[in-house]
Amino acid sequence: MKDKQLLMIPGPTPVPQSVLLAGAAPMINHRGPEFAEALEEVTEALKRVFQTRHDVFILTGSGTGGLEAAVVNALSPGDAVLSVSIGVFGDRFAAIAKAFGVKVEPLDFEWGTAADPEKIRARLAADNKKEIKAVMVTHNETSTGVTNDLAEIGPIVREHGALLLVDGISSLVAMDCQTDAWCLDLVVAGSQKAFMIPPGLVFIAINDRAWSAMEKASIPRFYWDLGQAKDYLARGQTPWTPAVPQVFQLRAALRILEAEGLQACFARHARQAGAVRAGVKALGLKMFAESSHASNAVTSIRKPDGVAVAALRKLLLDKYGVVLAGGQQTLKDEIFRIGHLGHVSESDIVATLGALGMALKELGGSVNPAAGVAATVEHLGGP
Numbered sequence: 001m002k003d004k005q006l007l008m009i010p011g012p013t014p015v016p017q018s019v020l021l022a023g024a025a026p027m028i029n030h031r032g033p034e035f036a037e038a039l040e041e042v043t044e045a046l047k048r049v050f051q052t053r054h055d056v057f058i059l060t061g062s063g064t065g066g067l068e069a070a071v072v073n074a075l076s077p078g079d080a081v082l083s084v085s086i087g088v089f090g091d092r093f094a095a096i097a098k099a100f101g102v103k104v105e106p107l108d109f110e111w112g113t114a115a116d117p118e119k120i121r122a123r124l125a126a127d128n129k130k131e132i133k134a135v136m137v138t139h140n141e142t143s144t145g146v147t148n149d150l151a152e153i154g155p156i157v158r159e160h161g162a163l164l165l166v167d168g169i170s171s172l173v174a175m176d177c178q179t180d181a182w183c184l185d186l187v188v189a190g191s192q193k194a195f196m197i198p199p200g201l202v203f204i205a206i207n208d209r210a211w212s213a214m215e216k217a218s219i220p221r222f223y224w225d226l227g228q229a230k231d232y233l234a235r236g237q238t239p240w241t242p243a244v245p246q247v248f249q250l251r252a253a254l255r256i257l258e259a260e261g262l263q264a265c266f267a268r269h270a271r272q273a274g275a276v277r278a279g280v281k282a283l284g285l286k287m288f289a290e291s292s293h294a295s296n297a298v299t300s301i302r303k304p305d306g307v308a309v310a311a312l313r314k315l316l317l318d319k320y321g322v323v324l325a326g327g328q329q330t331l332k333d334e335i336f337r338i339g340h341l342g343h344v345s346e347s348d349i350v351a352t353l354g355a356l357g358m359a360l361k362e363l364g365g366s367v368n369p370a371a372g373v374a375a376t377v378e379h380l381g382g383p
């Protein structure tokens with residue numbers, strides 16, 4: 001059934017029908033009063049999502065563009081930064097900084113594990129000349145399904161005085177991210193992850209410390225210049241033509257989110273992630289992420305014995321219409337990933353685990369498909 005798919009990847013994610021339709025509205029003047037009203041509404045709502053009283057900007061681009069915006073606004077060529085990486089996206093953030101001549105010192109942790117805050121503390125404590133200008137970290141590492149402990153890392157970085165730049169692209173909305181309370185100076189999030197809208201927008205929260213860094217930052221910038229974004233926002237505009245349909249969709253999605261409530265939304269993600277993990281374990285599969293830091297947005301699962309990841313994903317797609325993600329880079333054939341962020345329902349989770357069990361059995365795995373569903377259902381019905 002080609003026209004009926006259950007999209008269970010960590011972005012793009014399913015879009016609610018009302019949000020899809022909001023994107024079909026006629027175009028308006030992006031320098032007119034209706035757009036200004038929409039921009040003001042979504043900007044204020046985004047501040048609640050980021051849990052910040054500082055600035056939030058909406059930029060047109062993919063998540064990676066937002067990471068580039070973070071680098072070019074906050075840093076100068078030759079600046080020393082500590083890049084905390086636990087996977088593909090942490091490495092990408094570092095690669096962007098390197099591309100602009102920033103001196104990147106990697107602090108890498110084994111894929112599947114979270115960053116150890118004590119190692120960050122020790123490295124920063126050794127920097128008694130305060131040469132490290134910024135620390136870059138991924139909140140939720142989508143490639144491995146691991147969530148870093150930002151509540152702990154934030155205050156450690158603040159104590160040293162370096163700027164903390166956060167890739168929160170797949171974490172915002174799916175899990176708690178307290179920008180101000182956790183001392184996060186700049187946070188990037190993307191529209192196609194838990195925000196329930198199509199790709200095309202990126203959101204960036206920036207506080208006063210990041211603004212002061214910006215005044216001195218000397219990497220050339222134009223499209224991503226947040227100073228321009230601030231000037232224009234004061235007039236209810238963006239510097240360049242924004243993705244107008246996605247702004248309408250963002251407004252619709254944020255209204256849905258406000259009706260659900262941010263805390264209820266986090267609790268739903270946690271419950272559904274727990275149900276996925278329970279079902280996967282009951283199928284006899286092994287988790288890739290360390291359980292203490294397993295993500296509530298995406299679950300990474302080791303290649304089942306005797307079953308190729310590509311074959312499993314192909315059967316799930318062709319026969320069951322369930323779309324799962326493979327691994328990235330060195331993890332390509334080693335893991336597969338189930339995205340459960342954004343507009344995902346409990347029945348989507350049950351269906352996914354059911355299809356996964358059936359597909360595994362069909363490919364010769366020694367599994368009891370009903371056990372996966374039973375464990376998932378039990379978890380969802382639990383406290």
Ligand SMILES: *Cc1c(COP(=O)(O)O)cnc(C)c1O
Binds near residue numbers: 062089138168193
């Ligand atoms: C998806 C993702 C990105 C990249 O976003 P694009 O929109 O593909 O550019 C970066 N970091 C994380 C953590 C992501 O999940």
